[in-house]
Amino acid sequence: MLRRTYEGQDCSLAHALEVVGERWSLLIVRDVLLGIRRFDGLLRELGIARNVLTDRLNHLVKHGVLERVPYQERPLRHEYHLTRMGRELTPVVVAYMHWGDRHLAGELGPTRRTEHIGCEGLVLPLLICTDCERPVADDEVTARPARQSGRRSR
Amino acid sequence: MLRRTYEGQDCSLAHALEVVGERWSLLIVRDVLLGIRRFDGLLRELGIARNVLTDRLNHLVKHGVLERVPYQERPLRHEYHLTRMGRELTPVVVAYMHWGDRHLAGELGPTRRTEHIGCEGLVLPLLICTDCERPVADDEVTARPARQSGRRSR
Numbered sequence: 001m002l003r004r005t006y007e008g009q010d011c012s013l014a015h016a017l018e019v020v021g022e023r024w025s026l027l028i029v030r031d032v033l034l035g036i037r038r039f040d041g042l043l044r045e046l047g048i049a050r051n052v053l054t055d056r057l058n059h060l061v062k063h064g065v066l067e068r069v070p071y072q073e074r075p076l077r078h079e080y081h082l083t084r085m086g087r088e089l090t091p092v093v094v095a096y097m098h099w100g101d102r103h104l105a106g107e108l109g110p111t112r113r114t115e116h117i118g119c120e121g122l123v124l125p126l127l128i129c130t131d132c133e134r135p136v137a138d139d140e141v142t143a144r145p146a147r148q149s150g151r152r153s154r
Numbered sequence: 155m156l157r158r159t160y161e162g163q164d165c166s167l168a169h170a171l172e173v174v175g176e177r178w179s180l181l182i183v184r185d186v187l188l189g190i191r192r193f194d195g196l197l198r199e200l201g202i203a204r205n206v207l208t209d210r211l212n213h214l215v216k217h218g219v220l221e222r223v224p225y226q227e228r229p230l231r232h233e234y235h236l237t238r239m240g241r242e243l244t245p246v247v248v249a250y251m252h253w254g255d256r257h258l259a260g261e262l263g264p265t266r267r268t269e270h271i272g273c274e275g276l277v278l279p280l281l282i283c284t285d286c287e288r289p290v291a292d293d294e295v296t297a298r299p300a301r302q303s304g305r306r307s308r
Contacts, residue, residue, distance in 0.1 A: 006181065008201045010265050012254025013184055013247060019258065023175070027160065030167055034297055047162045064257070085257050090292040091279045092253060093167060095245040097297070100166025103218070103239050104173065111164050113300040121285025123295050125245045131275025138244035141277050143188055143251070146267040 004059075019063045020089065024048055025056050026096070029082070029089050032066065037079035065089070095125040158213075173217045174243065178202055179210050180250070183236070183243050186220065191233035219243070249279040 004022060006014040020026050024046065031045050043053055057080060060066040065086040068078040082089075094114050101110040114123040127136040158176060160168040174180050178200065185199050197207055211234060214220040219240040222232040236243075248268050255264040268277040281290040 006178075009181065011181075011184070012251045012259055012264050012266065014181060014254075015258040016250045016254035017177075017180065021175075021177070021180070023171075024160075026171065026175070027163065027165075027168060030165070033295075087292045088253055088256065090295055091249040091281055092246065094281055094295060095249045095279065096170045097166045099242055099246060100168075100170035102242065104169040105166055110166050110300050112166065112297040114295055114297050116283035116285065116290050117294045117296050119283055119286045121283040123281050123283055123290050125249065126280045126282050127245055127248055127277050128280050129270040129273055129275040129277055131270065132273045136270050136277050138241045140271045141187075141244055141248060141268055142271050143184075143266040143268050146264050 016092075019065060020060070020092075022056065022059070024052060025060065026089075026093065028053075028056055028060065029065065029086060030093050032080055032082050032086070033090065033093065037081060038071075038077075039080075042080075060086070091125060094123060098125055170246075173219060174214070174246075176210065176213070178206060179214065180243075180247065182207075182210055182214065183219065183240060184247050186234055186236055186240070187244065187247065191235060192225075192231075193234075196234075214240070245279060248277060252279055 005018055020029060027046060028042060031042055036042055036045055039053065039057070042057075043050060046053065057066065061068060061080075064083055066080045067083050069081050071077055071079050097110075097112065097114060105111075115121065116123050127138075127141065128134065129136050159172050174183060181200060182196060185196055190196055190199055193207065193211070196211075197204060200207065211220065215222060215234075218237055220234045221237050223235050225231055225233050251264075251266065251268060259265075269275065270277050281292075281295065282288065283290050
């Protein structure tokens with residue numbers, strides 16, 4: 001089995017990928033975002049092996065992305081809800097979908113359209129600068145060390 | 155070896171993950187975005203096995219995320235540049251980093267700060283609606299089928 005951790009990588013991107021970077025994890029988050037909350041529903045939608053789905057759900061619960069909420073008492077049955085932390089993955093999912101739409105959708109075009117609930121407008125990802133408050137182009141972003149520490153910074 | 159494809163998943167997110175969703179791929183994109191373009195530099199920064207780095211770079215070149223650009227003639231040596239498609243992954247990388255910063259950074263705080271080049275302001279990901287032109291909260295996004303087709307839509 002592949003390791004889940006990125007040793008020597010002290011970076012928020014690596015930490016994020018340790019939580020949701022594994023095969024299928026972000027697709028599970030997508031489906032829960034879209035309202036598919038039960039094990040059997042996810043199993044059907046994703047078409048993956050039962051043990052893989054169980055493993056990924058346990059990992060996402062353990063790391064605070066999903067929580068188990070009972071929907072039936074006898075026998076006890078749970079569904080999966082996004083925590084606030086999990087819901088805050090929405091910009092990651094939308095940014096990925098938009099990138100896939102632009103570059104990989106094929107001649108039929110994208111299968112899904114991300115919409116603003118109520119307004120039905122298309123939702124797009126944007127980078128903004130908190131200082132000048134302007135949109136930031138892809139080639140206007142860099143990353144600098146944010147703190148001094150004895151640990152490796154990358 | 156794990157499969158790279160998500161069979162039955164006709165979704166831009168799944169297609170995107172087939173290109174950059176494998177272990178280490180997005181960290182390679184991050185490093186090239188930050189200016190590390192040569193094989194040995196990436197090998198040093200990432201601390202991964204040479205054959206894994208070779209495999210990931212070949213995959214990213216094959217799918218149009220990176221391109222090889224010669225920087226030396228004798229012997230011929232290449233460096234890796236992001237294509238326009240590759241550079242457009244910036245919002246994905248920034249959204250992931252921001253999420254990791256918020257939820258996983260630990261008590262020392264994030265190691266890196268995404269900055270607006272020139273202005274030095276903090277760069278953050280935002281979702282906007284192209285209709286009403288307002289920022290969209292994480293719980294105001296949904297996805298609807300964008301086209302009719304005979305293929306599975308999820």
